[in-house]
Amino acid sequence: MGFNSMILVFIVVVGLCPYWAAAVTYNVVNLGAKGDGKTDSTKAFLHAWAAACASASPATIYVPPGRYFLRNAVFSGCKNHAITFRIDATLVAPADYRVIGNAGNWLAFEDVTGVSILGGILDGQGTGLWACKNSGKSCPSGATTLGFTNSNNILISGLTSLNSQKFHIVINGCQNVKLQGVRVSASGDSPNTDGIHVQLSSGVTILDTKIKTGDDCVSIGPGASNLWIENVACGPGHGISVGSLGKELKEAGVQNVTVKTVTFTGSQNGVRIKSWARASSGFARGILFQHILMVDVQNPILIDQNYCPDNKNCPGQVSGVKVSDVTYQDIHGTSATEVAVKFDCSSKNPCSGINLKDVKLTYKNKAAEASCANADGKASGFIEPESCL
Numbered sequence: 001m002g003f004n005s006m007i008l009v010f011i012v013v014v015g016l017c018p019y020w021a022a023a024v025t026y027n028v029v030n031l032g033a034k035g036d037g038k039t040d041s042t043k044a045f046l047h048a049w050a051a052a053c054a055s056a057s058p059a060t061i062y063v064p065p066g067r068y069f070l071r072n073a074v075f076s077g078c079k080n081h082a083i084t085f086r087i088d089a090t091l092v093a094p095a096d097y098r099v100i101g102n103a104g105n106w107l108a109f110e111d112v113t114g115v116s117i118l119g120g121i122l123d124g125q126g127t128g129l130w131a132c133k134n135s136g137k138s139c140p141s142g143a144t145t146l147g148f149t150n151s152n153n154i155l156i157s158g159l160t161s162l163n164s165q166k167f168h169i170v171i172n173g174c175q176n177v178k179l180q181g182v183r184v185s186a187s188g189d190s191p192n193t194d195g196i197h198v199q200l201s202s203g204v205t206i207l208d209t210k211i212k213t214g215d216d217c218v219s220i221g222p223g224a225s226n227l228w229i230e231n232v233a234c235g236p237g238h239g240i241s242v243g244s245l246g247k248e249l250k251e252a253g254v255q256n257v258t259v260k261t262v263t264f265t266g267s268q269n270g271v272r273i274k275s276w277a278r279a280s281s282g283f284a285r286g287i288l289f290q291h292i293l294m295v296d297v298q299n300p301i302l303i304d305q306n307y308c309p310d311n312k313n314c315p316g317q318v319s320g321v322k323v324s325d326v327t328y329q330d331i332h333g334t335s336a337t338e339v340a341v342k343f344d345c346s347s348k349n350p351c352s353g354i355n356l357k358d359v360k361l362t363y364k365n366k367a368a369e370a371s372c373a374n375a376d377g378k379a380s381g382f383i384e385p386e387s388c389l
Contacts, residue, residue, distance in 0.1 A: 022057065023057055023058040023059065023060060024052075024055050024057060024058075024059050024060070025059070025060040025061075025062050026048040026051050026052055026059065026060070026061050026062065027048075027062045027064065028041065028044050028045055028048050028061065028062070028063050028064075028068070029044075029064055031044040031047045031048050031051075032044040032047070033045065033063075033068055034066075034068070035064065035065065035066015035067055035068050035089060036066070036067070036069075037066075037067035037068075037069055037092055038069055039069060040069055040070075040071060041068045041069060041070055042070050042071045042072075042073050045061075045068075045070060045073060046073060046075075048061045049061065049075050049078075049083075052078075052080060052083045053078035053079060053080050053083070054079075054080070055080055056080075057082075058080075058082035058083075058084070059080055059082070059083050059084070060083075060084045060085075060086055061083065061084070061085050061086070062086050062088075063085070063086070063087040063088060063089045063091070063120065064088055064089060065088050065089055066089050066090075067089065067090045067091075067092050067123075068089055068090070068091050068092065069092050069094070070091050070092065070093065070106075070107070071094060071099060071100060072099075072100040072103040072104075072105065072106050072107070072108070072143065073106075073107055073108070074105075074108045074109075074110060075107075075108065075109045075110070075112065075115075076108075076109070076110040076111055076112065077110070077111045077112070078111075078112050078113075078115075080114075081113040081114035081153070082114045083112075083114065083115050083116070084115075084116040084117075084118060085115070085116065085117045085118065085120070086118050086119065087117065087118065087119045087120025087121075087159075088119060088120070089120060089121070090120070090121040090122075090123055091107070091120065091121070091122050091123065092123045092125065093106050093122075093123060093124045093125045093126075093143075093145070093165070094125065095125050095128065096128070097125075097126065097128045097129035097132070097139075097140060097142070097165055098140060100143045100165070101129060101139070101140025101141070101142055101143060101165060102140045102141065102143075103143045104143060104144065104147070105143055105144045105145075105146070105147035105170075106122075106124060106143045106144065106145050106146070106164075106165070107122070107145065107146050107147070108147045108148075108149065109146075109147070109148045109149070109151055109154075110148075110149045110150060110151070111149070111150050111151065112148075112151045112152075112154075113151065113152045113153050114152075114153045114154075115151065115153075115154055115155075116154070116155040116156075116157070117146075117155070117156045117157070117159055118155075118157050118158060118159075119157075119158045119159065120158075120159055120160070121159075121160045121161075121162060122145050122146060122159065122160070122161045122162065122164075123162045123163060124143070124145045124161065124162065124163050124164035124165050124168075125163060125165075126142065126163045126164050126165035126166075126186065126190065126193070127163055127187075127190075129142050129165045129166075130187070130189075130190045130191055130193075130214075133191045133192075134189070134191065141166065142164075142165035142166030142192065143164075143165045143166060144164065144165075144166050144167040144168070144169075144170045145161050145164040145165070145167070145168050145169065146159075146161065146168070146169045146170070147167075147169075147170040147172065148170070148171050148172065148174050148177065149172045149173055149174070150172075150173045150174065151173075151174045151177075152174065152175045152176055153175075153176050154171075154174060154176070154177040154178070155177075155178050155180075156169070156177075156178070156179045156180070156182060157178075157179075157180045157181055157182075158180075158181045158182075159181075159182050159183070160182070160183040160184075160185070161182070161183070161184050161185070161195075162185050162186070163185070163186050163187075163190070164186060164193050166192050166193065167192070167193065167194045167195075167197050168184045168186070168193065168194065168195050168196065168213065169182070169184070169195070169196045169197070170196075170197045170198075170199075171196070171197070171198045171199070171201050171204055172197075172199055172200055172201065173199075173200045173201060174201040174204070175201065175202055175203050176202075176203040177201065177203065177204045177205070178204075178205045178207070179196065179204075179205070179206045179207070179209060180205075180206075180207045180208055180209070181207075181208050181209065182196070182206075182209040182210075182211075183209070183210050183211075184196070184209070184210070184211040184212065184213055184217075185212050185213070186212065186213040186214055187213075187214055188212070188213075188214055188236030188237070189214050190213065190214030190215075191214060191215070192214075192215055193213045193214045193215050194213070194215045194216045194217075194218075194219045195211035195213045195215075195216065195217045195218060195234075195237065196209075196211070196217075196218045196219075197216075197218075197219045197220075197221060198218070198219070198220055198221065198224045198227060199220075199221030199222055199223055199224055200221070200222065200223035200224070200252065201223070201224055201225075202224075202225045202226045203226050204224070204226075204227050204228075205227075205228045205229075205230075206218065206227075206228070206229045206230070206232065207228075207230050207231055208230075208231045208232075209231070209232050209233075210232070210233045211232065211233070211234050211237060212235065212236055212237065213236070213237045214236070214237070214238075215237065215238050216237060216238045216239060216240065216241045217232070217234035217235075217237040217238070217239060217240055217267070218232070218234075218240045218241070219240075219241050219243075220240075220241065220242045220243070220254055220257060221243070221245075221254075222245055222248075222251045222252045222253070222254065222282060223251075223252030223253070223254070224254050224257070225254065225255050225256050225257075226255075226256045227256070227257045227258065228258050229257075229258065229259045229260070229262070230258070230259075230260050230261050230262075231261045231262075232259075232261075232262045232263075233262070233263050233265070234262065234263070234264050234265070234267055235263075235264055235265035235266045235267040235295075235297075236265075236266055236267060236268075237267050237268070238267065238268045238269050238272075239264060239267050239268060239269030239270050239271065239272050239297070239299075240259055240262065240264075240270070240271055240272070241269065241272040241273070241274055242254055242257065242272070242273040242274070242284050242287060243272070243273055243274035243275055243284070243307070244274045244275060244276055244307050245273075245274070245275040245276070245280070245282045245283075245284060245321045246275040246276040246278060246280035246282045246319050246320060246321040247276050247278070247280070248280060248282075249279055249280055249281065249320075250280075250281050251280050251281055251282040252282070253281075253282050253283035253284065253285070254282075254283070254284045254285075254287075255283070255284070255285050255286045255287075256286045257286070257287045257288070258287075258288045258290070259271060259287075259288065259289050259290070259292070260288070260289075260290040260291050260292075261290075261291045261292075262291075262292050262293070263292075263293045263295065264292070264293070264294050264295065264297045264300070264333075265295045265296070265297075266295065266296050266297070266336075267297050267298070268297075268298050268299065269297065269298065269299045269300075269302055270292065270294050270297045270299065270300040270301060270302070270331075271289040271292065271300075271301055271302070271328070271331075272299065272302045272303070272304065273287070273302070273303045273304070273323055273326065274302075274303075274304045274305075274307050275304075275305045275307060275319045275321035275323070275346070276307050276308060276314065276319060276321075277305065277306045277307060277308045277314040277316075277317045277318060277319050277346075278308070278313065278314045278315065278316075278318075278319065278320070279315075279316075279318075279320040280319070280320040280321050281320065282320070282321045282322075283321060283322040283323070283324070284321065284322075284323045284324075284326070285322070285323070285324045285325045285326075285353075286325050287325070287326045287327070288326075288327045288329070289301075289326075289327065289328050289329070289331065290327070290329045290330055290331075291329070291330045292330070292331045292332075292333075293332065293333045294331070294332070294333030294334060294335065294340075294361060295333055295334060296334050296335075296336045297333070297334070297335060297336060298335070298336045298337050299335075299337065299339075299340075299342060300331070300333070300335050300340045300341070300361050301328055301331065301340065301341045301342070301359075301361070302342050302344075303323060303326075303342070303343045303344060303345055303351060303354075303375070304342075304344050305319040305321065305323070305344060305345050305346040305351075305374075306319070306344055307319075318346060318347055318348045319346040319348070319349065320346070320348065320349060321346065321349065322346075322349045323345060323346075323349075323351040323352075324351065324352045324353045325352075325353040326351070326353065326354050326355070326377075327355040327357065328354075328355065328356050328357065328359060329355075329357040329358060330357070330358050330359075331358075331359045331360075331361070332358075332359070332360040332361065333360075333361060333362075334361070334362055334363070335361050335362065335363045335368045336363075337363065338363050338368060338369050339368065339369045339370070339371050340361035340362075340363060340368035340369065340370065340385055341356075341359070341361065341368070341369075341370035341371070341385055341388070342370070342371045342372075343371070343372045343373065343374075343375035343388070343389070344371070344373050344374075345372075345373060345374040345375045346374060347373075347374050350374035350375065350376060351374065351375040351376065351377070352376045352377070353376075353377055354375055354376065354377030354378075354389055355377055355378060355379075355380075356377070356378070356379040356380070356383055356387055356389065357379075357380050357381050358380075358381035358382050358383075359379075359381075359382070359383050359384065360382060360383075360384045361384065361385060362384070367384050367385050367386070368384070368385045369385050370385040370386065370387060370388040371388060372388035372389060375388075375389055376389065377389045
């Protein structure tokens with residue numbers, strides 16, 4: 001081999017080194033964390049994050065078995081686009097809800113790419129805050145357990161979230177996020193504990209997930225598009241909700257949402273679209289609810305465009321949100337109330353393109369009822385209760 005050829009080979013090999021470099025692992029215990037449930041391990045986790053971010057090769061942050069006490073932490077901006085948290089442990093929030101109650105998030109990831117969280121239990125210890133809120137006292141708003149903001153190519157797999165103070169998981173301003181095998185658990189009367197909330201994000205997939213909580217199992221906020229939700233169990237909880245939408249005058253819409261193969265058990269709602277009764281540029285369109293089982297659900301199929309808590313700040317009581325092209329296909333089971341299908345749409349912007357295909361919902365072993373206001377569409381196949389469109 002000539003000298004020039006050797007130089008060329010050397011340049012090629014050196015150029016490939018970042019891809020060949022062995023992945024590195026940072027064990028949080030080696031950086032000072034203690035799995036005793038009481039020693040503050042926040043700094044050790046942040047040190048592990050800084051080391052992983054500085055690595056030129058893929059990095060794993062490993063959390064061995066134990067209970068690790070963490071205050072609120074922000075994991076942000078990182079040049080390494082291949083970081084995995086492998087958690088064989090429980091991470092515990094402060095028992096005193098005032099410590100992180102106004103922090104926004106307990107564990108926050110901001111402006112990151114290529115982060116994976118594998119396994120682990122996140123214990124938000126939110127019961128104290130719930131009791132405060134339910135007592136009517138003045139309380140902090142509460143921290144979301146796990147929040148991702150302005151991030152891309154995220155994987156959350158096999159994670160369990162327990163007793164969050166407020167929302168369990170929030171995906172905000174993100175692209176290409178996959179949640180799989182997630183478990184969410186909180187009391188059915190825990191306030192504002194949405195399981196998974198998605199807003200201003202595209203390409204979010206939620207698969208094989210079980211959610212028991214006190215608010216929406218999944219809530220889909222303004223600016224969410226290209227969502228795929230499949231094989232989810234919900235209950236107790238408030239169902240899978242598009243909305244609430246239309247709180248702001250200028251607001252991004254929701255489009256291209258698929259919700260399929262979902263079982264709702266004893267939940268307040270099944271599949272719901274909800275908008276404020278006030279002026280807005282928002283919309284919800286291109287939504288498919290398919291292969292859904294309802295078991296004693298209070299409002300199995302619901303569009304509510306007259307949402308206005310405490311009847312405040314809703315001049316004219318009319319929603320500006322346009323709901324269109326919504327399909328309900330193969331939905332069956334039992335309603336806990338007489339009205340199983342309710343389309344209560346905006347008088348200013350009536351719902352259009354509502355499609356019912358093969359729907360069978362009963363109430364106390366009899367056909368349930370349907371109620372429509374300002375809704376236009378069609379029904380095909382077997383329909384029970386009888387369509388009011």
